[in-house]
Amino acid sequence: MTALTIQGISKSFDGVQALQATDLVIASGKFTTLLGPSGCGKTTLLRMIAGLETPDQGELRIENDILYSSKQRKNVPPHRRGFGMVFQEFALWPHLTVFENVAFSLRASGQKKDIQARVMTALAQVRLQGMEQRYPHQLSGGQQQRVAFARAIVMQPRLILFDEPLSALDAILRDEMRTELMNLVQQLGVTALYVTHDQTEAMAMSDEIIVMQSGSILQRGTPEQIYRQPTHSFVARFIGHSNWIDNGHQMVRPEHIRWQSNHSPDEHIHNGMIRQVSYMGDRYEILLDMGEERLWTAYQDERMTVGEQVHIYISAQHVHTIDAVSV
């Protein structure tokens, strides 16, 4: 089932193309992530879906309703799109209590019935019972995040948009909220469109990842597909460590580098010198100088000596070949 259809949507700001003409179908009931570095157009796309930016051209549909169409000269304003959105800086209204922040969309759309019950349900879902009379500045970062989430789900929207919602939190809280957010989205069974530049978040949370760069989509697929079979050298570089056998065409992931031979006939053998050893707690990360200005990363269980010459082994099945090359 398709939730959201994007056809030929493009956008430029002051002559700079922020998003090339893009076609995309977002599946209903799934967690989809737009992943890319800053300036790749992911936020622009999200904001156009929300109605906060107007596309230059193209068409946007949810199920069978047209949200935007340059041909039909139609543009549904954000307050009529009926989406939920969680912003990067939470964007809680400082002069309203937690209760009123969450109740806002109900009151705005005139749904006066059961406001109390619906707000309380939403707050219970994010485990904020008893906090409803507080003001945002009296809450911790994680609690503010939960209020923002409750506000987005209270209307039971068909689509929830997340604009880097975890990036304003510190590292420990971010991990905690990530798990919590995943659970909530799963429980509610809503369609989620999530924007982030953090590959770990994207890999951990998504059913589907869409990798973007310089205003266009490079690859879409499950997290496994994106990691194991990148179709684009940028994707391979952006997600995880990539060790390039020849520049931009053949690469191998660090976990597939072995220190011992398994004596299979199609095994690749390479020579390298240990440049740096970093202890990560659960393993050592070894930086290898492979010559020709190639630096590889490999994992090891014990400390190794910097400067040592080593042989490394790779099975042929783990060498991934990429067709598209970019810098």
Place this chain on the structure above:
Amino acid sequence: MMKTNTNRTLFTYQKISTAAAFLLLAVLIVFPLLMIFRTAIDQNGVIDLMAPLRLLGQSDLTSVMFSTLWLGCCVIVTTTVLALPLAWMMAKTAIGRQRWLDVVFLIPFMTPPYIGSMGWMLFMQKNGYMEQILPASAKITPAFFSFGGMVMIMSLHLFPFLYLILRNTLEQIGGSTEEAASVHGASFGYRFRRIILPLLLSSYAMGALLIFVKTIAEFGTPATFGRKIGFYVMTSEIHKYISSWPIDFGKATSLASLLLTACLLMWYIQSILSSRYSYRLTGGKGSRSKKYSLRGWSGIVCWLYISILLITSIGIPYFSVITASLLRLRGTGLAVGNFTLEHYKDLLSFGSESMEALINSFTLSLIAATIAVLIGTFLALKVGQGKRWSQKGIDLFSLMPNTVPGIVIVVGLILFWNSPWMPIPLYNSYGMVVLTYIILFLPYTLQYVKANNGQIDPILLQAGAISGGHPLYVFRRILLPLLLPGMIAGWTMTFTIANRELVASLLILPPSMQTSATYIFAQFEQGAVSMGMAMAVVSVGITTILLLILQTLPAYRKQQVS
């Protein structure tokens, strides 16, 4: 479909409201100011561009012009002498922790200059309080009634302005920049010459220019002290030519044109200076300023300096005003048994002329402040981030009443609303006074609401739209409550300043109507000093308390808008 219309309606609203803002500003501010130039070059129906210059070339006007400029220069020097040491002490020494001093040092600036001048005159005049306290001083007090005395009174009124600018800059420089310089091997002298001085100079130049503009635009002191010693400046001459016989609009508008041009020029230089030579210094929480501890002599000297400053800028004028309002018989002077609250009783008795003036001031200010807040908020929202030319234009014209001397605006308004072709019979009515107050004090609301609006992240409004709020609903539930602190600040400021306003009240009030300011002025002129000063205490007292309450508002605002 209805859905598609909202964006288009919004777009149309933007266009219409921008046009409305420009029209409003044109009628309220721009046309009246242009009327000044128009009248200045109109010689009995013949347009003569050189007419104002020829008029100004006449010996009496030239000397007025030069004495005004000379006064401005002298006040810059004296305010610097007063403000620089204070700024250093507050920024660099332990005294700076006494934050109450900051509020106290705002009092001279908040005191209407005509009242401050009256206080000084009462204190220093023949048989004044100075001579009563210290009879030997009779030999030197007459020397006070001179150009030097005038410079001193005006400097004591204006120095807090320069002090605040210098202290803020010093505090910002003080932190990491100075530490970085000393770590990299700079001695105190080298640090001062290469780091502090260049960074301080640009803000000092801006502050000094503003002091100059404020001095040449000042009316209260020239109208009281200046008149007494026979020192005439442009503002007092403009007042003379339009209010007393023989009325000469040619001379008044020529002087006003010159003053207007001078102030706009200064303002322009100031804005160039601030955009070119001001540095973005890391400020706020992060910057720790190095504090010198004060022990022994240096501490005593600093506190002595602050005490003298407090006594001269607040103590003496307020002592004189309050004492004068309490004395039963002026001749008897400061003596036990000569104190009475009788004047206050007379002043505040219902139906009296004074009570009527007081109520007039309050109602006029109330109406003016309320309308000014509405218009000012509308304009501030139109200015927004001030990026487009239309936004810059609205900003520029709305702030004009702050750039241009009050008396110039008032002359423009008189010419505009009293011209033969004006179909709206507003002149000489209650509405005219309200309108004048609104225009004069529009910049306050504009500045406060603009600053307030700048702190509101647009994302808060976008979140409102995403949550299904119609633009009007978002405006009412989110934007307006968040702007409220700025609006309250603008309202309080307008109400306060309008309550003490002298120049517009003197020139615009319909016959037989008085405000507290004109009452004080008239009583002082006519020798009924006690009643005048009792009124000053009541009017300044109430409004100062309001302003001090306002001082606590920014804290409230910070907490509300994260």
